[in-house]
Amino acid sequence: xxxxxxxxxxxxxxxxxxxxxxxxxxxxxxxxxxxxxxxxxxxxxxxxxxxxxxxxxxxxxxxxxxxxxxxxxxxxxxxxxxxxxxxxxxxxxxxxxxxxxxxxxxxxxxxxxxxxxxxxxxxxxxxxxxxxxxxxxxxxxxxxxxxxxxxxxxxxxxxxxxxxxxxxxxxxxxxxxxxxxxxxxxxxxxxxxxxxxxxxxxxxxxxxxxxxxxxxxxxxxxxxxxxxxxxxxxxxxxxxxxxxxxxxxxxxxxxxxxxxxxxxxxxxxxxxxxxxxxxxxxxxxxxxxxxxxxxxxxxxxxxxxxxxxxxxxxxxxxxxxx
Amino acid sequence: xxxxxxxxxxxxxxxxxxxxxxxxxxxxxxxxxxxxxxxxxxxxxxxxxxxxxxxxxxxxxxxxxxxxxxxxxxxxxxxxxxxxxxxxxxxxxxxxxxxxxxxxxxxxxxxxxxxxxxxxxxxxxxxxxxxxxxxxxxxxxxxxxxxxxxxxxxxxxxxxxxxxxxxxxxxxxxxxxxxxxxxxxxxxxxxxxxxxxxxxxxxxxxxxxxxxxxxxxxxxxxxxxxxxxxxxxxxxxxxxxxxxxxxxxxxxxxxxxxxxxxxxxxxxxxxxxxxxxxxxxxxxxxxxxxxxxxxxxxxxxxxxxxxxxxxxxxxxxxxxxxxxx
Numbered sequence: 001x002x003x004x005x006x007x008x009x010x011x012x013x014x015x016x017x018x019x020x021x022x023x024x025x026x027x028x029x030x031x032x033x034x035x036x037x038x039x040x041x042x043x044x045x046x047x048x049x050x051x052x053x054x055x056x057x058x059x060x061x062x063x064x065x066x067x068x069x070x071x072x073x074x075x076x077x078x079x080x081x082x083x084x085x086x087x088x089x090x091x092x093x094x095x096x097x098x099x100x101x102x103x104x105x106x107x108x109x110x111x112x113x114x115x116x117x118x119x120x121x122x123x124x125x126x127x128x129x130x131x132x133x134x135x136x137x138x139x140x141x142x143x144x145x146x147x148x149x150x151x152x153x154x155x156x157x158x159x160x161x162x163x164x165x166x167x168x169x170x171x172x173x174x175x176x177x178x179x180x181x182x183x184x185x186x187x188x189x190x191x192x193x194x195x196x197x198x199x200x201x202x203x204x205x206x207x208x209x210x211x212x213x214x215x216x217x218x219x220x221x222x223x224x225x226x227x228x229x230x231x232x233x234x235x236x237x238x239x240x241x242x243x244x245x246x247x248x249x250x251x252x253x254x255x256x257x258x259x260x261x262x263x264x265x266x267x268x269x270x271x272x273x274x275x276x277x278x279x280x281x282x283x284x285x286x287x288x289x290x291x292x293x294x295x296x297x298x299x300x301x302x303x304x305x306x307x308x309x310x311x312x313x314x315x316x317x318x319x320x321x322x
Numbered sequence: 323x324x325x326x327x328x329x330x331x332x333x334x335x336x337x338x339x340x341x342x343x344x345x346x347x348x349x350x351x352x353x354x355x356x357x358x359x360x361x362x363x364x365x366x367x368x369x370x371x372x373x374x375x376x377x378x379x380x381x382x383x384x385x386x387x388x389x390x391x392x393x394x395x396x397x398x399x400x401x402x403x404x405x406x407x408x409x410x411x412x413x414x415x416x417x418x419x420x421x422x423x424x425x426x427x428x429x430x431x432x433x434x435x436x437x438x439x440x441x442x443x444x445x446x447x448x449x450x451x452x453x454x455x456x457x458x459x460x461x462x463x464x465x466x467x468x469x470x471x472x473x474x475x476x477x478x479x480x481x482x483x484x485x486x487x488x489x490x491x492x493x494x495x496x497x498x499x500x501x502x503x504x505x506x507x508x509x510x511x512x513x514x515x516x517x518x519x520x521x522x523x524x525x526x527x528x529x530x531x532x533x534x535x536x537x538x539x540x541x542x543x544x545x546x547x548x549x550x551x552x553x554x555x556x557x558x559x560x561x562x563x564x565x566x567x568x569x570x571x572x573x574x575x576x577x578x579x580x581x582x583x584x585x586x587x588x589x590x591x592x593x594x595x596x597x598x599x600x601x602x603x604x605x606x607x608x609x610x611x612x613x614x615x616x617x618x619x620x621x622x623x624x625x626x627x628x629x630x631x632x633x634x635x636x637x638x639x640x641x642x643x644x645x646x647x
Binding site: 050074078088090102105150 | 332336
């Protein structure tokens with residue numbers, strides 16, 4: 001893992017005076033991985049990102065981005081990392097292409113290469129037709145896509161995206177997530193932050209859940225589901241047939257059967273029991289109308305985790321009081 | 323490794339030229355700049371017209387007739403120089419008041435700073451672009467005045483006069499730099515562009531119009547005038563000197579003094595002189611250019627230093643500022 005890691009943070013801490021914005025967090029992001037920093041606003045996600053880019057001082061801890069120290073070698077880091085800030089801004093009086101030209105000049109691309117990269121990047125995000133339009137006519141979704149075009153143009157090895165989907169309509173969000181998946185396909189590592197858990201769940205390989213400056217949970221979504229939601233699979237089934245519930249309960253691995261409606265049953269199991277359940281229905285000559293397994297949702301994981309947390313603190317307080 | 327660790331990687335100025343060119347093109351194409359330019363040109367023409375009328379009326383054998391173009395006034399208009407000392411700060415503030423907070427508010431700052439450049443390049447680039455814009459306008463104005471002077475007076479200026487007015491042009495650019503640096507500083511300190519503009523303009527009003535009056539009041543408070551001098555209708559030397567020291571804290575005073583020394587070749591000193599110092603002097607005889615510059619040298623250096631100090635304060639604050647909105 002560590003050999004293929006593009007970002008390694010170790011005990012990263014940021015203090016603003018006496019308040020601790022980021023509190024000793026450690027994580028690694030592998031090559032070609034989409035890593036999500038998730039959590040409510042003000043949990044320290046943006047501060048973490050700014051420390052990775054060398055845009056704010058690190059109070060304590062170490063971080064290495066592509067083997068460079070952002071505090072000491074910011075130019076090397078910034079040359080290889082693309083950044084899409086939260087609600088990215090462009091120069092409204094310039095066209096989309098001119099905005100990218102300015103950035104390309106700052107990076108130091110020569111004229112011919114510059115024009116080629118810009119045209120390709122705008123094509124990739126579907127803004128070719130708007131290349132010569134002024135940015136003040138752009139919608140929010142178009143601005144976000146222009147921001148991604150900037151990262152593409154840069155040829156970044158890591159894309160750091162801060163709240164890329166916030167404030168976008170569902171269609172624009174889907175488009176944007178598609179482009180982000182495209183990064184992964186090209187071997188670009190993606191670090192993205194978001195407070196919209198559900199949206200982001202679909203693209204992230206691994207996530208870190210932030211809470212008050214600390215990483216509360218980290219891992220892939222199914223792993224976290226097993227860890228927090230008590231493991232197991234939840235299979236929903238809709239079929240008719242008398243005594244079906246009893247027969248389903250006998251399938252090995254099923255720990256519980258619950259009636260959720262007329263002809264609707266929910267099975268809790270330690271593995272995916274859909275094939276056996278289907279076979280049982282068919283064997284009874286019942287009619288199978290629906291059969292599905294629930295993916296663990298980040299929302300549920302998050303809520304459950306913090307419910308448990310707050311109960312713990314309440315208990316602790318009670319103990320302290322006593 | 324230890325030695326390297328203290329040093330930054332790469333050049334602090336990579337990207338400087340790119341930022342400067344972009345800012346310069348922004349300035350030169352902006353509506354704001356066009357308005358300021360027209361204001362300056364129209365006002366200058368009015369002042370020049372007044373000066374030429376006055377010169378025609380009172381034409382005497384003046385060896386520095388051309389320089390009179392800049393300094394002569396005719397009621398109700400002030401002289402060209404007076405107009406300029408009023409408008410140059412206004413232009414500089416107009417160009418600088420939203421340079422850094424504008425990037426914040428457009429949310430472009432963090433995106434630009436995530437490119438492989440240092441903050442130095444951004445700030446230097448902005449300052450230089452502003453200064454170049456002001457220089458272009460002032461050089462144009464200067465050529466305009468010289469050309470009109472040639473046409474309307476009909477006497478070609480001597481080399482000395484051209485040299486003097488050219489040094490005057492350079493000093494005016496330095497003066498513009500002082501106000502540009504101040505505007506830039508406040509654009510870093512205040513997140514709102516309107517606040518930055520108001521504070522800069524307020525400070526300019528204070529320093530230019532109110533401070534000279536206050537300087538006199540403070541001087542009299544600290545060193546009360548001697549009744550013996552007052553009885554003779556003279557200023558007390560101590561009080562007068564202190565008043566001048568205080569007044570010179572204002573860049574406007576410095577600029578006014580330099581202008582007097584440069585455009586009036588008979589100026590022998592900028593401040594109170596004792597009779598003993600005048601021994602052997604031919605009153606009213608002009609000084610050579612070098613001597614005039616020498617008289618104004620402390621003031622010129624003072625202005626350059628003010629601009630640098632203001633810029634450095636802004637630089638330090640900007641380096642420590644958080645980029646997040």
